Amino acid sequence: MHLGLIGGIGAAATVVYYQKLTAAMRTLGMPLELTIVQADANVLVKNNLSDNRDAQADVYAGLIDRLKAAGADCAVITSLGGHFCIDETVQRASLPLVSGVTPLDNEFAKRGIQTVGLLGTAVVMRTKLYGQLSKTDAIAPNDIDAAGRTYLDMALAGECTAEQRDFFISEGQKLVDSGSDAVVLAGTDLNLAFDGRDVGYDVIDALDIHIDLLVRLATEKEDLRNHTA
Numbered sequence: 001m002h003l004g005l006i007g008g009i010g011a012a013a014t015v016v017y018y019q020k021l022t023a024a025m026r027t028l029g030m031p032l033e034l035t036i037v038q039a040d041a042n043v044l045v046k047n048n049l050s051d052n053r054d055a056q057a058d059v060y061a062g063l064i065d066r067l068k069a070a071g072a073d074c075a076v077i078t079s080l081g082g083h084f085c086i087d088e089t090v091q092r093a094s095l096p097l098v099s100g101v102t103p104l105d106n107e108f109a110k111r112g113i114q115t116v117g118l119l120g121t122a123v124v125m126r127t128k129l130y131g132q133l134s135k136t137d138a139i140a141p142n143d144i145d146a147a148g149r150t151y152l153d154m155a156l157a158g159e160c161t162a163e164q165r166d167f168f169i170s171e172g173q174k175l176v177d178s179g180s181d182a183v184v185l186a187g188t189d190l191n192l193a194f195d196g197r198d199v200g201y202d203v204i205d206a207l208d209i210h211i212d213l214l215v216r217l218a219t220e221k222e223d224l225r226n227h228t229a
Contacts, residue, residue, distance in 0.1 A: 002033035004072025009079040010155040013188035035070040057088035081121035099229035100210040109135040117175025120187035122148025160192035168193040176201045
C-alpha cells in the first residue's frame with residue numbers, strides 16, 4: 001500500500017515518521033511506497049488556536065489531492081494536534097484518512113491501562129484526545145495553557161531546550177502522582193523532549209502506535225477499511 005503523509009507539522013515529527021517507517025519496512029525486507037507533502041506548521045497553529053476547522057480542512061484537502069495524484073492509497077496527518085479538524089477533513093478528502101487517535105484507545109485497553117496522562121497541544125489535552133477515548137480515562141496537567149504553549153514553542157522550533165525537557169518530564173511526573181498509569185506523548189514532536197529516556201515512569205509515544213498501524217497497512221496485514229477516520 002502506498003502511504004501518503006501530510007508532513008511539516010512539525011518537521012521533527014515528520015522526520016521521525018520517515019525514519020521509523022523506513023526502518024520497520026527494511027527489517028521486514030519489504031519496499032516502502034511513500035509520498036510526503038509539506039504543510040505549513042504556522043498556518044496549522046493559527047487555525048488550531050482559533051478553532052478554524054474549515055480553513056485547516058481546506059488546506060488538508062488540497063494536500064490530499066496532491067497525494068492522490070502521486071498514487072497514494074491513503075492519507076495520514078503526522079500531528080495529533082492537527083487532528084482537531086478530522087471530521088471536516090474526512091468530508092473533503094479524496095483519499096481515506098488513517099487517524100492517529102483512534103488506534104490509541106484499543107492499545108491502552110490491551111495494555112491494561114485504565115488512566116493515562118496526556119501531554120500535547122492545549123486542544124488535545126483539554127478535549128482529552130478529542131473525546132475519542134471510550135475505554136480509558138484521561139487526565140491533563142493543571143495548567144493546560146502553559147503546557148500547550150511550551151509544546152507549540154518546541155514543535156515550531158523543531159528542537160527541545162533543556163528547560164523545556166525538564167518541564168515536560170516534571171509535568172509527566174505530576175500526572176503520574178495524580179493517578180495516571182502512564183504518560184502519553186499525545187504530541188508527535190514530544191519525542192524531542194523524551195527521546196527514549198528513562199524518566200522513572202511509563203511513557204507511551206502515540207507516534208509509535210500510529211507507526212505500527214501504518215506498517216501493518218503498508219504490508220497489507222490490516223484492512224484499510226477498518227482503520228479510517
